Amino acid sequence: MKGETLLAVDRLTVSLHGSGNATSSVLRDVSFDLRPGETLGIVGESGSGKSLLALAIMGLLPTTASSGGRITFEGQNLLALSDDEMCRVRGNRIGMIFQEPGTALNPSMTVGDQVAEGLVWHRGMSWRAAHAEALRLLDRVRIADAGRRARTYPHEMSGGQRQRVGIAIALALEPALLIADEPTTALDVTVQAEVLDILDELIREQGMALIFVSHDLGVVARICERMIVMYAGRVMEEGATQAVLTDPFNPYTRSLLRAVPRRLERGQRLAAIPGAVPRFAHLPRGCAFSDRCPEREARCHEVDPPWISLPEGRGSRCIHDPGRETSR
Template sequence: MNAPLLEIDNLSIAIDRPGGAGLPLLTDISLQLGRGETLGIVGESGSGKSLLALGVIGLLPEGIGSSGSIRLDGTELLPLADDDLCKVRGRRIGMIFQEPMTALNPVMKVGDQIAEGIVWHRGVGWCDARRDAVRLLDQVRIPDAAIRAKSYPHELSGGQRQRVGIAIALASKPDLLIADEPTTALDVSVQKEILEILDEHVRNDGMALMLVSHDLGVIAASCRRTMVLYAGARMEEGLTEEVLSDPRSPYTRGLLAALPQRRIGDRRLAAIPGNVPGFAALPPGCRFSDRCPDRIERCQTELPAWRSFGNGRGVRCIRAETAASEAG
């Protein structure tokens, strides 16, 4: 079996605080991702999905630190200096940012924004890089690519700007692509096209894809494996089909129950009560305990350990631990 491309072990991210322990944002995250594989990261807003993505690519805001291990092809990324990380970003790890309008340079033509990465990472001259940029715009299905390459971001629609963001991320042919909510606020037909573009590169180029989304439908259509995050903690992981058809975590079950469905009669959409807690106000036990319909007394006082079931399947839930001990 080939070694994983991306290996994350016990990654924790916290806000630095002088003279004391940092404020935890992500805690004890571990995962593996191989070439040609797809992993979905799903959870409500505030669960830490985008923070995990930024941690992998080394773009955490100032004042936020990380510990643990992030390895790309066996190379540890966390200790790397900024200059060395710049050689990894774009070239080895590409990223599609959540909001294309703020991710793109408003005073630079989109073709030049794509070409810039090609020049920087692949050592190609500007003339050839601009030709490659037009080819990439055509590849991500922007009509009249040669004309659009000379446009500024504000002259494009939201879907076109998202495609430009994909072209920038793919320009240097990265081994790993992190896509942070790449289909947010786009209509269904545009969503489908963007997911098809990403899938083509995974299948044809052996690229690894980490897809961040709050949309379980997008994850189900695009990812072989899924990790569920809640309040900075890993709650469940496994093959997407197994996670969605047989969820072991009450939180995953709550997310699935909240999906809109075609129903007969006037019935309310199911919802998880309450809100994701702030990182400065996490409950002392399970982070989901105050919203969980299946909680027992232990849930409110004990932080559950991660329980692995083999084949990459695992869950963080005291009820799962109890059920396993009773079965044994």
């Protein structure tokens, strides 16, 4: 199933332009590859650039943004496509599940129409045939009484049901790549587990690649083979998920793992990373994590950390070199 590269993000940069000449670099030299059928997690604190990376791949950046580098998908540079050309890729070859289904779904359309719409426009199916397929998909994502639910509107469904509808829409056209942007964040633990089970089953059945954006390391460990860790718009670490979680190279990754909630004895305090992710318009000199890093040295505030490529597809961005330094 896995072979040649499906998606190659090469030195992607994204800048947001404000009033006057104000410009903020929000993604900086982001690079990674994804093969068919592979599952990749993208983790980091809120404000690290994870969702913006997903939107860049989908061609959904705001009009105030500009981008550079390359995003090559199935041999095409997505950044060079026209709006019409990108519309033929988006939803058809690349599907996306959004973080908040309550705002992603159209409140004025029934959920059946929303699942069927892509089949009509991309596959040329009749509305009757598309609705029949929509019912099958709603049943497949475990929505009870799919025939009745297809005639309801998003506001008449629970958060978990709306997220299932979002999954059905994203997978209706059997895309080669699915991007899931924190799809379980707003759900309770029980519903979250059910949605993850559905997502995992469908991805394996259809053999598609997955990019799973999350701040939850436990969820990423469950569903992703590889992961990248982002901070302040840059990739800080990359590697096989279990290898990164059990033997992290980067101080930021180690800090994230220490901050994962655990059962504590009475009187113990939860570990936390001091401070906050810097605003993109006010990034510090040197390493963006230096002000918060427990392993910082004086030069961390002055030297832009290099990308260190390591064996077995691993890598880290830090002046503390655990291997051999290469360019990226």
